[in-house]
Amino acid sequence: MHTVIAEDLGAQLFFPKDYDLIWSTVVLIVLLIVFAKYVMPKFNQVLDERTKQIQGQIEEATKARRAAESAKKEYEDRLAQAQAEATKIRNDARSEASQIIEDARTQAQLEAAAITDNAQKAIDAQKQQAMISLKKDVGTLATTLAGKILGTKLEDSAVQSSMIDSLIDGLEKDQSNLSHTDQTFTE
Amino acid sequence: MFGSIGLGYSLSLASASGPDFPTLKEILPQPGLFVGTPVAVNSIILIRLIATAFIIIFMCICASRAKVIPGRMQNAIEMLVDFIRHSIVYEFLGEERGKSYTNLIITLFVSIFLFNFCENIPGMNVAATTTIAMPLIFAIWSLINYWAAGIRSKGLWKFLKDELFPAGVPWPIYILLAPINLLEIIIIRPFSLTVRLFINMVAGYLLVGLCFAATQYFLVECSNWGFKALGVVTLAGGLIMTVFEILVDALQAFIFAVLTAAYIMLSLPEQDEVSGGDPEKATATGLVIEDAKQVMNSPAGQSTHAEVA
Numbered sequence: 001m002h003t004v005i006a007e008d009l010g011a012q013l014f015f016p017k018d019y020d021l022i023w024s025t026v027v028l029i030v031l032l033i034v035f036a037k038y039v040m041p042k043f044n045q046v047l048d049e050r051t052k053q054i055q056g057q058i059e060e061a062t063k064a065r066r067a068a069e070s071a072k073k074e075y076e077d078r079l080a081q082a083q084a085e086a087t088k089i090r091n092d093a094r095s096e097a098s099q100i101i102e103d104a105r106t107q108a109q110l111e112a113a114a115i116t117d118n119a120q121k122a123i124d125a126q127k128q129q130a131m132i133s134l135k136k137d138v139g140t141l142a143t144t145l146a147g148k149i150l151g152t153k154l155e156d157s158a159v160q161s162s163m164i165d166s167l168i169d170g171l172e173k174d175q176s177n178l179s180h181t182d183q184t185f186t187e
Numbered sequence: 188m189f190g191s192i193g194l195g196y197s198l199s200l201a202s203a204s205g206p207d208f209p210t211l212k213e214i215l216p217q218p219g220l221f222v223g224t225p226v227a228v229n230s231i232i233l234i235r236l237i238a239t240a241f242i243i244i245f246m247c248i249c250a251s252r253a254k255v256i257p258g259r260m261q262n263a264i265e266m267l268v269d270f271i272r273h274s275i276v277y278e279f280l281g282e283e284r285g286k287s288y289t290n291l292i293i294t295l296f297v298s299i300f301l302f303n304f305c306e307n308i309p310g311m312n313v314a315a316t317t318t319i320a321m322p323l324i325f326a327i328w329s330l331i332n333y334w335a336a337g338i339r340s341k342g343l344w345k346f347l348k349d350e351l352f353p354a355g356v357p358w359p360i361y362i363l364l365a366p367i368n369l370l371e372i373i374i375i376r377p378f379s380l381t382v383r384l385f386i387n388m389v390a391g392y393l394l395v396g397l398c399f400a401a402t403q404y405f406l407v408e409c410s411n412w413g414f415k416a417l418g419v420v421t422l423a424g425g426l427i428m429t430v431f432e433i434l435v436d437a438l439q440a441f442i443f444a445v446l447t448a449a450y451i452m453l454s455l456p457e458q459d460e461v462s463g464g465d466p467e468k469a470t471a472t473g474l475v476i477e478d479a480k481q482v483m484n485s486p487a488g489q490s491t492h493a494e495v496a
Binding site: 014040053 | 210211212214218224226227228229232235236239243246247249250251253254255264265268289290291293294298318319320321323328385389
């Protein structure tokens with residue numbers, strides 16, 4: 001290859017042909033229009049839509065998570081409340097039960113005391129009655145006996161009654177000693 | 188590249204005396220259609236038209252099938268679009284100002300990359316950007332955009348004043364600085380964009396062509412076993428260079444897109460005046476500008492094939 005031709009060609013490289021410039025311009029304009037009017041808007045639209053969807057999904061997920069959290073909290077609150085209530089009921093029942101037992105015991109003790117009291121009273125009353133009838137019978141009997149022993153009738157009622165009284169007093173003394181012994185025995 | 192292949196075979200039939208190395212003739216093809224009219228078409232323009240049709244049809248099909256739940260192909264395209272949007276456009280211009288330039292930068296990147304990629308497609312074998320007209324038109328479009336960005340945001344005089352008389356320079360320097368800056372924003376920037384892309388593609392074509400022409404000659408046409416061994420080496424070299432060219436195709440498209448974004452950013456008012464100054468962001472943008480300047484000045488940026496060119 002001749003040097004002169006090579007140099008010539010090398011210089012030619014840097015001088016664009018008119019038709020080449022025209023075609024290059026046409027090509028660039030067509031590419032710019034197609035990209036600006038169709039390709040990029042279409043891709044941007046799809047990208048924006050995707051961004052929107054993802055954003056929506058994230059928001060939805062956040063909302064769902066919040067709802068779940070509040071539901072969980074509510075559930076836990078209710079559980080805690082129920083547990084507290086149960087504890088309270090249990091405690092109440094326990095104290096009520098002990099109250100009832102206490103009441104029953106008191107009642108029973110009172111009743112027992114009353115029964116004992118009544119029995120004591122009845123015994124006392126019967127004793128009293130017995131004493132009175134005994135006093136009467138013993139007086140008559142003693143007078144009769146004394147009269148028979150003495151051989152004489154104690155005519156004078158004054159003497160008779162004073163005698164009976166002193167006799168009964170003596171008896172009563174014995175009696176009180178006796179009842180004291182009774183009590184000690186009962187106890 | 189039917190022209191060059193045809194030419195190559197006829198030459199090799201005529202004289203098998205040496206390898207049919209690629210020449211600059213193949214990237215200065217004569218028009219074959221509408222000869223003599225302003226819309227004449229040569230082989231590289233034809234490749235360019237086919238690539239354009241492919242880009243349009245492919246992107247339109249992908250766009251029309253785009254769904255909220257993406258398929259594999261849509262995912263790949265969205266990754267690319269997102270990468271350009273966030274790593275180039277928003278990185279330089281910020282999200283708010285960058286929105287109106289996203290389409291421009293993405294169109295530039297995708298077009299340049301796929302035009303470049305034609306050099307790796309069997310039957311085409313030459314990039315659609317291998318005549319200077321196409322890179323030049325891309326660069327002029329970049330120039331129009333950074334001028335428009337400056338004029339629209341500041342007005343013509345304020346824009347020129349900011350560009351030609353940067354603040355913080357003693358006034359005698361302006362005598363030197365103003366013409367240089369004017370030259371830069373009118374000629375140097377688009378010229379560097381054009382030449383960087385164009386020469387990289389020319390060099391790529393020559394390199395890969397060199398390897399495979401040598402392989403054809405040594406491995407197929409020569410009967411000497413030593414030459415055949417050499418042919419195996421050049422074949423491996425051709426494969427490696429092809430892979431390297433795919434990298435260069437993407438890199439050049441990336442550099443073009445990044446520099447266009449950077450030029451637009453330099454035309455716009457300072458970020459601080461607009462958004463009230465986010466120091467961290469401002470620093471990040473500053474670093475990116477430094478990076479862009481390094482890319483611009485680095486050998487890889489200037490010409491990936493400096494040694495050949």
